[in-house]
Amino acid sequence: MPTTSATSQSRSQSGSSSISIPQTAAAGGVTITQPPQTATSYFKIAQNNLVTFGWNMTSVLVEPTSLTVSAQCDNGNTYPVGPTDGIIEGDATQVVWDVYSWQQSHSNNPLPQGTCTLMICDERGYGASRLGGYMNPNSQLTFAFYTPQAYTPISSGWECTVCDHGFAAYASNPTFVTLSATVLVVFLSGFQLLRNAARAV
Template sequence: MSDNGNNGNNGNNDDNNQQSSSNSRQSSSTIKIPQTAAVGGVTITQPKVTATSYYKIAENQMITFGWNMTSVIATPTSITVSAICENGNTYPVGIVDGDATELVWDIYSYQQHNPNSPLVPASYTLSLWDDRGPDAGQKAGYMKPNGELVFAMYTPADYTSISDGWRCGACNSSLTNAATNPAFLGIVVTFVVMLLSGIQLLRDQRH
């Protein structure tokens, strides 16, 4: 009888503990946001949003995205990060905890594991949103979606030797530009005139 009584007490204690724990979670999840609170958001810290960063799609190439929360009172459960290409395709970057401030994207690994939707050389817009979704409206104290960062990716050109037909396009372009430059043409004409004049003087001296 004593054992049964203890078991009954233990059962009651367990129920009380579970109820207390449930109440604790409920109270912690209930956040009071002042009416004067600002709309929450994200400030991108890495890479810089003031200039376009270029990343090579190659082995061991990582992209680190960093951000800080601003005016966010209700911490999201998770943050979804995607890269929206200028061609209209959306590439999943990852999902992190709501209090995370950084995400590293292994673009080469993504390329290897997604042959049907590969990354392409183009410009991309980084998109971040909380568990309310990418189209969530602005709400005081909550994180609004962010799409301020634009970056670009490129693929390295395959090596081609001179014997296989490699040509320096920039070199040819430079020569063409120089040949059509008035100053360059003036120098050439002056040089030719001086050369011909020198030859004529040598002939006159011999005679």
């Protein structure tokens, strides 16, 4: 079978090794394993709330020297993912991102409360051509960030808008008013019928 030759750098040795790749080899890729892609995942930007992205590589014959992981968000900004400015080992299968720490140390470029796309590529960059055996860039995962509301003590004027405040809450409810009026009409109508029946007798 005809083959082409590709060279990749091995991290375990100081030299490089030659890898023969069949001309019919498919382009490699990344399959996201965490979080699930069945629905958009929402990540809370809060202390000790770490975000983990995981993946598997498929049909990759030439192991990348490094991977670049970033989040391209709908505010137009792109953010490096993880503790090492988005650049991780080529054989990594996950990255853990402390989004709260990022938010605290990058107040001039905060993460948005909105939707982002996870971008993963090898050392060739996001615009690399599709080549058999090499990892193709991935941008299939969409996720979102949100920031929880700050705690407001009752002494500062906080009020529960869905709590039971007694009869006043029911009396101001349109459903309660309508039901009360209906019961009153039925009662008065029945009373009038009884009076008419008594007169007829």
